[in-house]
Amino acid sequence: MSDLPYQSAHDRVYRGLRQQVMHGELAPGHALTLRGIGKSFGVSMTPAREAVRRLTAEGALSMSASGRVTTPELNRDRIEELASIRALLEPELASRALRRAHLALIDRMEVINETNARAVYRQEPIEYIRTNLEFHRTLYLRAQSPAMLGLLETVWLQLGPTMRALYTRLRRTTAPPHHRMILEALRAGDDAALRLALRMDVTQGLRHLQG
Amino acid sequence: MSDLPYQSAHDRVYRGLRQQVMHGELAPGHALTLRGIGKSFGVSMTPAREAVRRLTAEGALSMSASGRVTTPELNRDRIEELASIRALLEPELASRALRRAHLALIDRMEVINETNARAVYRQEPIEYIRTNLEFHRTLYLRAQSPAMLGLLETVWLQLGPTMRALYTRLRRTTAPPHHRMILEALRAGDDAALRLALRMDVTQGLRHLQG
DNA sequence: CATGCTTGAGTGTGATCACAAATTCCTCAC
DNA sequence: GTGAGGAATTTGTGATCACACTCAAGCATG
Numbered sequence: 311m312s313d314l315p316y317q318s319a320h321d322r323v324y325r326g327l328r329q330q331v332m333h334g335e336l337a338p339g340h341a342l343t344l345r346g347i348g349k350s351f352g353v354s355m356t357p358a359r360e361a362v363r364r365l366t367a368e369g370a371l372s373m374s375a376s377g378r379v380t381t382p383e384l385n386r387d388r389i390e391e392l393a394s395i396r397a398l399l400e401p402e403l404a405s406r407a408l409r410r411a412h413l414a415l416i417d418r419m420e421v422i423n424e425t426n427a428r429a430v431y432r433q434e435p436i437e438y439i440r441t442n443l444e445f446h447r448t449l450y451l452r453a454q455s456p457a458m459l460g461l462l463e464t465v466w467l468q469l470g471p472t473m474r475a476l477y478t479r480l481r482r483t484t485a486p487p488h489h490r491m492i493l494e495a496l497r498a499g500d501d502a503a504l505r506l507a508l509r510m511d512v513t514q515g516l517r518h519l520q521g
Numbered sequence: 522m523s524d525l526p527y528q529s530a531h532d533r534v535y536r537g538l539r540q541q542v543m544h545g546e547l548a549p550g551h552a553l554t555l556r557g558i559g560k561s562f563g564v565s566m567t568p569a570r571e572a573v574r575r576l577t578a579e580g581a582l583s584m585s586a587s588g589r590v591t592t593p594e595l596n597r598d599r600i601e602e603l604a605s606i607r608a609l610l611e612p613e614l615a616s617r618a619l620r621r622a623h624l625a626l627i628d629r630m631e632v633i634n635e636t637n638a639r640a641v642y643r644q645e646p647i648e649y650i651r652t653n654l655e656f657h658r659t660l661y662l663r664a665q666s667p668a669m670l671g672l673l674e675t676v677w678l679q680l681g682p683t684m685r686a687l688y689t690r691l692r693r694t695t696a697p698p699h700h701r702m703i704l705e706a707l708r709a710g711d712d713a714a715l716r717l718a719l720r721m722d723v724t725q726g727l728r729h730l731q732g
Numbered sequence: 733c734a735t736g737c738t739t740g741a742g743t744g745t746g747a748t749c750a751c752a753a754a755t756t757c758c759t760c761a762c
Numbered sequence: 763g764t765g766a767g768g769a770a771t772t773t774g775t776g777a778t779c780a781c782a783c784t785c786a787a788g789c790a791t792g
Contacts, residue, residue, distance in 0.1 A: 319776065320574070343743065354777045356567075359744080360574045363531070367575045369668070376784055377744045391668045402609060457580070457602045457679070461672050468668070530746065554773065565747045570774080587754055588774045 319357040326351060327361055331370045331381065332467050334439045334474025340381040342371070369468040381471045389516060392469055396512040399462045400446065401505035404492070406453035408504055411496050419448050419493060427485035435477040439470070445489065449496075476515070486511060530568035537562060538572055542581045542592065543678050545650045545685025549594040553582070580679040592682045600727060603680055607723040610673045611657065612716035615703070617664035619715055622707050630659050630704060638696035646688040650681070656700065660707075687727070697722060 317325070327347065330336055348358040362379055365371045372382040384392070426441035443466060450459050488511035495504035528536075538558065541547055559569040573590055576582045583593040595603070637652035654677060661670050699722035706715035 318774095345743075355744085356776050356778090360571060363571045363575055364578045367578055369671075373744095378784085379744090388668065391666050395669055395672065398609060398613060455602050457599065457676075458606055460580075461606065461675070464672070465668075529744095556773075566774085567746050567748090584774095589754085590774090 319351075319353040320360045323347065323351045323353060323357050323361040324364055327365055328370060328467065331365065332439075332443070332463075332470045333436050334470050334477070335436055336381045336471055336474070338381055338383040338471040338475050340471070342379045342381075344379070365467075368464045370464075370470070382468065384468070384472050389469070389472060392465055393513060393516045395465050396462070397509050399458060399465070400450070400512050401508045403450040403453045403455060403458055403462065404504050404508045405501055406455055407449050407451075408496065408499065408501055410452045410454070411449065415448070415452060416493060416496050419445055419496075422448060423485075423489050423493070426489070430482060430485045433481060433483075435474055438477060439473055442486065449492075473515075486515070488514065530562070530564040531571045534558060534562045534564060534568050535572040535575055538576055539581060539678065542576065543650075543654070543674075543681045544647050545681050545688070546647055547592045547682055547685070549592055549682040549686050551592040551682070553590045553592075555590070576678075579675045581675075581681070593679065595679070595683050600680070600683060603676055604724060604727045606676050607673070608720050610669060610676070611661070611723050612719045614661040614664045614666060614669055614673065615715050615719050616712055617666055618660050618662075619707065619710065619712055621663045621665070622660065626659070626663060627704060627707050630656055630707075633659060634696075634700050634704070637700070641693060641696045644692060644694075646685055649688060650684055653697065660703075684726075697726070699725065 342362070344355045344358045344362065347362065348355050351358070362371060366373050366379070369382065371379055373379055422441055422445045426438065426445060429437040429441055447459075447463075450462070453459065488507050491507035492504065492511060495501075495507050553573070555566045555569045555573065558573065559566050562569070573582060573584075577584050577590070580593065582590050584590055633652055633656045637649065637656060640648040640652055658670075658674075661673070664670065699718050702718035703715065703722060706712075706718050
C-alpha cells in the first residue's frame with residue numbers, strides 16, 4: 311500500500327492545469343477542450359469539466375458565451391488593476407512574515423533567487439516565472455495568513471499567461487533588481503524598507519507594457 | 522422567444538447557493554448533499570456538483586475528506602484574518618470610488634442604509650446582512666475595479682455563515698454606527714476620513730467575538 | 733470572383749448509471 | 763441501560779450517452 315496522498319481525478323486535473331496557467335506555460339488566448347484535457351490527463355470529461363469550472367471561477371481561464379474555454383487575454387486596465395492588488399497584498403504579507411523570518415528562511419530565498427537569476431540568463435521564461443513566484447511564496451508562507459495568500463495566488467493565476475507573454479516579448483537579461491533589496495530588508499528587520507522593496511518589485515515588471 | 526438572459530443549470534444553482542451562503546441564510550456547519558441541492562433546484566447531480574466545486578474553491582463551502590459538503594465553521598484566527606483583509610481592501614475600493622461618487626449615488630446609499638437600520642430594529646439578521654453588503658457594494662461598484670471587488674466578494678462569502686451566527690447571537694439593536702461617517706466623508710470628499718470610516722466599520726462588527 | 737448557405741465534425745451540457753466508501757440505524761449481547 | 767457490531771441506506775465519484783449548439787470548410791449561386 312502506498313502512503314502517497316490520494317488525490318481524486320478532479321484534483322489531479324485541477325492542479326495540473328493550474329500549474330500550467332500560473333507558470334505561464336500557456337500563451338494568452340490558448341484554446342482548450344474538455345475532451346482534450348480529459349485525454350491528456352487520462353480521465354473522462356466529468357473531472358475535466360469540474361477542474362475547468364473551478365479555474366474559470368478563479369479567473370485562470372475564461373469561457374466564451376458558447377462555453378469555449380481559453381486562457382484569458384487581459385487588457386491594459388485589468389493588468390494594472392491586478393498589479394495594484396499585488397502591490398496591496400504582498401507588502402502586507404511580507405510585513406507579517408518579517409518577524410518570523412529567521413536566517414534559514416532567508417538563505418533558502420537566496421538559493422531560489424540564484425536559480426531565478428540563472429533562468430533569466432538562460433532566457434527561460436517559464437522557469438523564470440516559476441522561481442520568481444517560489445521566491446515570493448517562500449516568504450509569504452511565513453506570514454501564517456492562509457486566506458490572504460490564497461487570494462494572492464488567484465491574482466498570480468490570472469496574470470500567468472500575461473506574464474509569459476510579457477517576459478518572452480521583452481527578453482530581459484537582468485535578474486529582478488529588487489530581490490536583493492527584499493533580502494537586505496529582511497536581514498535588517500526593516501519593515502518599511504521591506505514594504506517598499508516589495509511594492510517596487512511587484513510594480514516594475516509590469517511598468518513597461520504598451521497598451 | 523424570451524429576451525431573458527439564459528443561464529445554464531449550473532449557473533442557477535451556483536448563484537442560488539452563493540446568495541444563501543453570502544447572506545447568512547445557512548448556519549456554520551450546515552450540511553448539504555448533491556442530490557438534495559439538485560432536487561431543490563430541479564436539476565440533476567451534475568450541475569449541482571459543479572456549483573459546489575466552485576463554491577468550495579471560493580471558500581464558501583468546505584468539503585470533508587470523504588467529500589461531504591458543509592458550510593464552513595471558522596476559527597477565531599481565520600475570522601480575524603478575513604476581517605483584516607476586508608480592512609485592507611475596502612478602504613482602497615472606497616477611495617477609488619470617491620472621485621466618481623456623485624450625489625445620486627450617495628442618496629441611493631442613504632436609502633439602503635435606512636432599510637438596513639430597519640432590519641436591525643426588526644431583528645432580521647439575513648436582511649441586515651444583505652442590506653449591509655448592498656450598502657458597501659453600491660459604493661465599491663463605482664471604483665471600477667472588478668478584480669478587486671471580486672476578491673472582496675469571496676471574502677464576504679467566506680464570512681457569510683459566521684456573520685449570521687454572530688448577528689443572531691449578539692442581537693444588536695443599534696444600526697452600524699460608522700455608516701453615517703462613511704456618508705459624510707463621501708459628501709465632504711475627504712479621502713482620509715473615508716478610509717478611516719471604512720476600516721472602523723469593517724472591524725467593529727467582529728470585535729467582540731469570543732474565541 | 734465574391735457571397736451566402738449547407739453540411740459535417742467538433743464541443744459543451746446535463747442526465748443517468750454503476751460502484752465504492754461512508755454514515756446511519758438497528759439489533760443483540762453484556 | 764450501554765456499547766459494539768453489522769446491515770441497509772445514503773452519499774460522492776467518474777464514465778458514458780444523447781442532444782443542441784457552434785464553427786469552419788466547401789459548395790453552389792449570383
